Amino acid sequence: MIPTHPEAVAGQPDTLRWVIPAGILTVGEVRTAPGDLGVMLGTGVVRRIRVDRAGVLIALGPDALWPAQGARVRAALHAALEQPGAWTLAVCAPDPSADDRLYEAAETVLAGAAGDFIRSHGGAIDLILARDDVATVRLRGACAGCPAVGFTLQARVERDLRLLYPELRAVRAIALPRPGKRATLTGVAAFETAT
Amino acid sequence: MTRMHRAQEKPERPHPTDATTLDRLGVGQTGRVLAISSDHSEPGRRLVERLGALGLVPGTAIRPLRRAPLGDPVVYRVCDFDLCLRAAQAALVTVSITAAIPTRPVDR
Amino acid sequence: MTDSCHGGVTTPVGSVDARILLVGSPNAGKTSIFNRLTGLNAKTGNYPGVTVGRSTGTLTVDSQRFAVEDLPGTYGLTPISPDERVVVDALSGNLPGIGRPDALVLVVDATTLRRSLHLVAQVLALHLPTVLVLTLTDELAGRGGALDPVALERALGVPVIRVVAHRGLGIADLRDALPSWSRWPRPVLDAPCGGAEQSAWVDSVLHSAGHRPASPDRRTARIDAVLLHPLWGSLVFATVMVAFFQVIFAFAAPLQDLVEVLFSGLADLVHRFVPLPWLAGLLGDAVLGGVGGVVVFLPQILLMFLLVSLLEGIGYMSRAAFLMDRVMGAVGLEGRAFVALLSSFACAVPGIMATRTLPSAKDRIATMMAAPLMTCSARLPVYILLIGLLVSPSARFGPLQVQGLVMFALYVLGAVSAMVAAWVVKAVQDRDGLLMPFYMEMPPYRIPTLRSIALSMWGSAAAFLRKCGTIILVTTILLWLLLNLPLHSDAQLRAAGIDPADDGAVSAYVLDTSAAAAIGRAVEPVFDPLGFDWRVNVGVLASLSARETFVATLGQIASAADPDNPAEALAAMTYTDGSHAGEPVFSAPTVAALLVFFVYALQCMSTVGVMRRETGTWKWPLIAFGYMFVLAWLGAWLAHGAVLLAVAAGAAP
Secondary structure (H helix, E strand, C coil): CCCCEEEECCCCCCEEEEECCCCCCCCEEEEECCHHHHHHHHHCCEEEEEECCCEEEEEECCCCCHHHHHHHHHHHHHHHHCCHHHCEECCCCCCHHHHHHHHHHHHHHHHCHHHHHHHHCCEEEEEEEEECCEEEEEEEECCCCCCCHHHHHHHHHHHHHHHHCCCCCEEEEEECCCCCCCCEECHHHCCCCCC | CCCCCCCCCCCCCCCCCCEEEHHHCCCCCEEEEEEECCCCCHHHHHHHHHHHHCCCCCCCEEEEEEECCCCCCEEEEECCEEEEECHHHHCCEEEEEEECCCCCCCCC | CCCCCCCCCCCCCCCCCEEEEEEECCCCCHHHHHHHHHCCCCEEEECCCCCCEEEEEEEEECCEEEEEEECCCCCCCCCCCHHHHHHHHHHHCCCCCCCCCCEEEEEEEHHHHHHHHHHHHHHHCCCCCEEEEEECHHHHHHCCCECCHHHHHHHHCCCEEECEHHHCECHHHHHHHHHHHHHCCCCCCCCCCCHHHHHHHHHHHHHHCCCECCCCCHHHHHHHHHHCCCCHHHHHHHHHHHHHHHHHHHHCHHHHHHHHHHHHHHHHHHHHHCCCHHHHHHHHHHHHHHHHHHHCCHHHHHHHHHHHHHHHHHCHHHHHHHHHHHHHHHCCCCHHHHHHHHHCCCCHHHHHHHHHHCCCHHHHHHHHHHHHHCCCCCHHHHHHHHHHHHCCCCCEECCEEHHHHHHHHHHHHHHHHHHHHHHHHHHHCCCCCCCCCCEEEECCCCCCCHHHHHHHHHHHHHHHHHHHHHHHHHHHHHHHHHHHCCCCCHHHHHHCCCCCCCHHHHHHHHHHCCHHHHHHHHCHHHHHHHCCCHHHHHHHHHHCCECCHHHHHHHHHHHHHCCCCHHHHHHHCECCCCCCCCCECCCHHHHHHHHHHHHHCCCEHHHHHHHHHHHCCCHHHHHHHHHHHHHHHHHHHHHHHHHHHHHHHHHCC
């Protein structure tokens, strides 16, 4: 049985994010699902199912409540996850607001404790790009070229950012080139989400 | 579980795919719990419930650490803690042997 | 075992704003947190109708008053015995007269998180405001594990507070969180209650929380390789047991001498400065003499409790239970009963309370019935006095002192009798068929905090002093009155042919005509076959309340006969009338009979009281008193006869 557990989604009391290991389902809006889960989606007990990088977001329909439907949803989800190939996704444009959300989340994080930490060490960090669940940042000052950069990024920035944007895949860092050198992508600072 | 028979120098060394009961698992071997057979008596049901609460469910790895000087009970390592069980309780747990044939013959 | 003995029954603590229950598995550190929250004002009692201990206390935060209750440790909320059902009932508010709790503090050991999540799932399904307290996170990190409490909080949906109890970290956070209990976040959905779904849930939560399990504790493994080794482990175990007894005799002695000096000094002062002779007698002999004779053993009791608390705090007691389980199993008990019986060598009262660790009610009853037979420290003054009358200090059997050998033999007799008694009681009880499986967690060795050791020692010492202050004090005063009443005027004395100026004759006459003497003579038919004289009867009857009073009583009687040399007076005491008139009272057969009597008789009201409290009924303490009295009488009679024959055989040419 695929491990999963539900987590609340801030601001959306009818939705639970069912966290599943990455790589089982493709990201997107779910059109049909196998078994009882598909039945619930079809009959409106479940209003919407969306798969993101962190798990399966399941929103209940207007007359349904989680205490009553939860056990059924859980059982149905477990069964449906055994057949990942039977899920179909709605043909979808990439969620247009995802990049905006990532951008805002990243700006918030860099303005917050993680950024303060870097600034307190005499460095500076700017957000360069937020696209496709990957945030690219640039380090300047004392932090550029510092061997602790990799650890700093993973421990602080990625964690804080993932709290605000759970579908985060990676945080990449570019260091400003020293005079005479080209900008390089510090490959060691690229981290995939845990599989 | 099918038993695979093959020629062995020391017949008391069980083949890794053998299933056995926990009380027969030797110190140093590792097993994986297959089932806790309740003989459907009250004491059996109680044991199943309690062992379940302690984490002995099908799929759990279990490893005998040592025996008491008089042979009973035995300390087992179960996921992240140590548990003592008497042979009478251990005999109700079926395990598959997953690793480490001991250098000594398995003793009962 | 670490609860205070003789604690009062819990009563509702006046008005409180909320009731908080602490729930968690054994060894999770729950009691440590309870102690830190409630301080020293905790009370112990019982849940209604069962032999399960209940600890309650109060706490005030932000002018809100909380009643905090420490539930017994449980691994899950599916009960397999009536005792466990009490815990479930307490949580659901099904206990008669006790309402539903308002909020729960769920204490979870971070090093056994995977297993603990089963209990977490069940507790959260109670739908009460719950805060999860993570303990032993420092040990988790130290053993190479990892856990993100923030992520765990997100995954479970309840607040998670990290507490390192032995350093006091996080306790303030927990305390501060209590006033807002009604606003604690709760999970949206119940966790699955079992089976594959629950395993999947556990795996998922642990993964989300960044959980890495701790490696097996290397230090524990290394120590256990020795302590649980068939040869070395048994040797260490034997050494620990011997050390236990060394404490009784060697180490406590200098401290005891100090206490004795103190009390005799006080008695001198009383006799010198108190004007009224009867008051001086009451204070000096009864109060100071009686109570002092008991308080003298306080250093010994403290040292024994210290040793037991230390062994338990470190975690050695479960190793001892593991080593002794087979032996205990031979009489139908289990290893943990050994720990309870071992504690009874100090005092049966904490030993009886230590039976709470036994999951099986039948095991508990059997162990409780046997515990008073273990040679408790109260018997020591009696043994020392009587052995001194029986055997001279210089007598030797080869290289060994005979006195020591006799003492050892008495200890062995007590221990063996206890095992047999437990076996009989267990066998007789087997009617309802509730056979509990034996399972026992072996926690890693941990260094206990000074604070927890001090708390448990304080509990035991306070109970012992309370016993002195109440039962023994009352008994000695009562006895003193019985021995000195009715009062005689000078005229009455002269009429009986006694010269009022002769102190010795007066005291002897007072004693002879006292109320105590009348009682002692009245029960002579019962004790005559054992060779007891009416004065010994008085001592035996008095000691039914507490054994220590036997020495004080004989002391008072001997002082009455010869105030300057009570010890010699005892040895020289002769039967005043009856068939043995003129013969010494403390002959070898009588002393032997007395010794055996004291091995078996239940002579301790405190023990009766705690048995009543732990079993919830008078049936068991009365059965215990009855069977032990019969055993004592029979044993004493046999000893009397046997020694008489031996003496006669020895005297024959």
